[in-house]
Amino acid sequence: MNTQTPEQIQNKPFFYKPFFIAPQHTIFAERAIRFDELAAADQSSWRDYLALLAEVSRAQDVALNAILPTSALPEKSGETRLPKSDGTHIPPLFINSLQTLLAALNGKVNPVIQAALNDLAARSDDDLLEMAKRVLRDEVSENEQVFRIWLHAALQCAWTAWASQLSDDDVPSVDERSVCPCCGGDAVASVVLSGGDWEGLRYLHCGVCNSRWNALRAKCTFCNDQSAIAFQQVDGVEEGVLHGAYGESCGKCGAYRKLFLLANQQYADPIADDLASLAVDILLSSEGLQRGGRNPFLLAE
Ligand SMILES: [Zn+2]
Ligand SMILES: [Zn+2]
The missing domain is CATH 3.90.1670.10 (FdhE-like domain)
Structure with a gap:
């Protein structure tokens, strides 16, 4: 599964950053x-x-x-x-x-x-x-x-x-980044990767097929605006799930989605960590921001 021919691998640039994982x-x-x-x-x-x-x-x-x-x-x-x-x-x-x-x-x-x-x-x-x-x-x-x-x-x-049977050659890059390029499902949240060549790259995560796809960090994943992105975290937390959990909000459209920094919480999972970091949702909704990103296990949405 996900196998590529030697030619396909050789044809990739050295610091290759896949659109799809x-x-x-x-x-x-x-x-x-x-x-x-x-x-x-x-x-x-x-x-x-x-x-x-x-x-x-x-x-x-x-x-x-x-x-x-x-x-x-x-x-x-x-x-x-x-x-x-x-x-x-x-x-x-x-x-x-x-x-x-x-x-x-x-x-x-x-x-x-x-x-x-x-x-x-x-x-x-x-x-x-x-x-x-x-x-x-x-x-x-x-x-x-x-x-x-x-x-x-x-x-x-x-x-x-x-x-799980697809490779990134099967899923070409698309302009629309707020929904899954594989199944059209909503992005639950993002993860920012840590370590090696992929350090700092942001991937959105599908709540249905569990695919990940790349999206620029500086861009709103709802309206594509780049002028008013803000990252917020619960104050004074230096360990545990909330250490890695951020709300990424957009002043233009007023929506936010969770973002998990693997540099802070190595094993953060977008579905699991989302459900264990509701304090971030309480913080952002108290500021009038609208949650985006559907978690299939979050019942009170
Ligand atoms: Zn999907
Ligand atoms: Zn926006």
């Missing part, structure tokens, strides 16, 4: 470790949710690796390299992914959640496919909210299995 097969296993760390460091009742998401990530790791061998990459047919994750298309391996995920979570969650998982496991495939479309369209009804996380988690596995 594919997710590794270990992405969910690494995210589970990060959620565990963040849960252990959290002193509030929120830690229970972070610990639950560590279990979800572990189950996603099982599901991803179960479907990878048979996850055939579709031909490009629309604007994005992969079918758009906008509710018009559900990957063929979604049902398989969901079943594996539910089996992996069985017995590892509290009775209330277990009841929801059992309910989901008893649904017909047609029912599940229609619900999955509503999840991606953000049209989930009140009584289906309890299923949203699990359905989205399985959708992430199916799209990530595809994205």
Whole structure:
């Protein structure tokens, strides 16, 4: 996977900075470790949710690796390299992914959640496919909210299995940087890489297929304006998740997205660290800024 011929590698400039970085097969296993760390460091009742998401990530790791061998990459047919994750298309391996995920979570969650998982496991495939479309369209009804996380988690596995098979030659650079060039999904947050030739490069991270794509740090990722970008952090924090977590806001359009400096928190994960740094959201929303970047596991948006 992600293999390139010697000619392709030789043709790259020496300090080559890829536009696109594919997710590794270990992405969910690494995210589970990060959620565990963040849960252990959290002193509030929120830690229970972070610990639950560590279990979800572990189950996603099982599901991803179960479907990878048979996850055939579709031909490009629309604007994005992969079918758009906008509710018009559900990957063929979604049902398989969901079943594996539910089996992996069985017995590892509290009775209330277990009841929801059992309910989901008893649904017909047609029912599940229609619900999955509503999840991606953000049209989930009140009584289906309890299923949203699990359905989205399985959708992430199916799209990530595809994205992990792409190389940066498959995903050419595009002007529009606020949505994923692979699946059109929203960028949850950015990471600024640390170390070696990639020091300081900023990549946005997709909340559906876990692809990363490069975007200039000096530019607003919502409106492309460069005149009023500001970075804010919770004052007086010199360690832990908040040490690496910034809000990147734009005075022009009034929106912000999280940005995580790997130089400060080496193992920061855009999905996990976003959920453990809500203090940054409280700070920025108190200044009237609007959050952008949809985290699939953040329910109160
Ligand atoms: Zn994507
Ligand atoms: Zn802007």
